[in-house]
Amino acid sequence: MAEAVAELGPVQLLAAARRAHGAAFGGPAVLAAWAPGRVNLIGEHTDYNGGFVLPMALQLGTVLVGSPTQDGTISILTTSAEADEPHRVQFLAPRQGSPLSPGQPRWANYVKGVIQHYRDDGDLAAKALACQKAEHTFAGMPCGIMDQFISVLGKEGHALLIDCRSLETILVPLTDASLAVLITNSNVRHTLTGSEYPTRRRQCEEAVAALGKTSLRDATMAELEAARSRLGEEVYRRARHVIGEIARTAQAAQALQDRDYRTFGRLMVESHNSLRDDYEVSCPELDELVAAALEVDGVYGSRMTGGGFGGCTVTLLEAGAAERAQHHIQEKYSGGATFYLTKPSGGAKVLPL
Numbered sequence: 001m002a003e004a005v006a007e008l009g010p011v012q013l014l015a016a017a018r019r020a021h022g023a024a025f026g027g028p029a030v031l032a033a034w035a036p037g038r039v040n041l042i043g044e045h046t047d048y049n050g051g052f053v054l055p056m057a058l059q060l061g062t063v064l065v066g067s068p069t070q071d072g073t074i075s076i077l078t079t080s081a082e083a084d085e086p087h088r089v090q091f092l093a094p095r096q097g098s099p100l101s102p103g104q105p106r107w108a109n110y111v112k113g114v115i116q117h118y119r120d121d122g123d124l125a126a127k128a129l130a131c132q133k134a135e136h137t138f139a140g141m142p143c144g145i146m147d148q149f150i151s152v153l154g155k156e157g158h159a160l161l162i163d164c165r166s167l168e169t170i171l172v173p174l175t176d177a178s179l180a181v182l183i184t185n186s187n188v189r190h191t192l193t194g195s196e197y198p199t200r201r202r203q204c205e206e207a208v209a210a211l212g213k214t215s216l217r218d219a220t221m222a223e224l225e226a227a228r229s230r231l232g233e234e235v236y237r238r239a240r241h242v243i244g245e246i247a248r249t250a251q252a253a254q255a256l257q258d259r260d261y262r263t264f265g266r267l268m269v270e271s272h273n274s275l276r277d278d279y280e281v282s283c284p285e286l287d288e289l290v291a292a293a294l295e296v297d298g299v300y301g302s303r304m305t306g307g308g309f310g311g312c313t314v315t316l317l318e319a320g321a322a323e324r325a326q327h328h329i330q331e332k333y334s335g336g337a338t339f340y341l342t343k344p345s346g347g348a349k350v351l352p353l
Ligand code: GLA
Pocket: 043, 044, 045, 046, 047, 048, 143, 144, 145, 146, 147, 306, 307, 308
């Protein structure tokens, strides 16, 4: 893997968080933890369909520090590169008979949800499922399990193939020095995201019911074709994406294992086209970034990554082409892009203080 660009890692973030804690609460933090962000290499909108995903944890992430309080209240303060001023909120700690509930400010809802649902039982899968529940019930986002799983189970030097039906995982090595993973942030986020994601989930459920299955993981392309006239055209195309993407992700994990980057890249492009045309979660900016990346010599493949309607693309390329690719993409892109060259990193952990 190519060297990563300098980004704030856990060490720098921890120092900043400890300073912010001291300034806001007048005493030192006594515990600290780190959780990485993720990029999904392939397997999009498959997690809530019982399919495969292939994400890796990043060196970019979130640090949390804290200290106990005695007065039955919880205060949360958040700082980020985007906000000039930290945001702060205070609420009563949950007690028996008076659980926390989501409200204003909205940014605190996910944290509140984790406080409400998380119980420290040492089981990483249970921890991820509790965080997913927080996202469903407090943040109002009916997400799958990919983000939480890779965040707790990420391993340095590896992508993680997650079977979202059995919750079994397989580590796939990704340490080849001749290879790079380039993340390109479109720096756009279309407001559609909120309403379109639940709509896609509902359409998948509709297809599952019409096919008489428990999930799209169990359906074949032949079964879908046979049922085409019974499904609306849109629901048919949504299901076609999911069934195809689940197969592509299994093939891609094998190709990565075999260091067959050409096949991996081809599957990435097929994934993007399917997300654009059948699942309709791409946007002109992401399409532009992918098209520009594919013009560069040494690029194996490129695709939108994550939920869609903005956000990032992920590009697999020869390490030697990384510089060239960034210049070319920036030159062709009508907006302003941000680039991250990153290595697969470890999962969430407690940081020593
Ligand atoms: C969002 C969700 C994930 C997953 C992706 C699409 O990131 O949080 O669970 O569904 O979209 O693959």
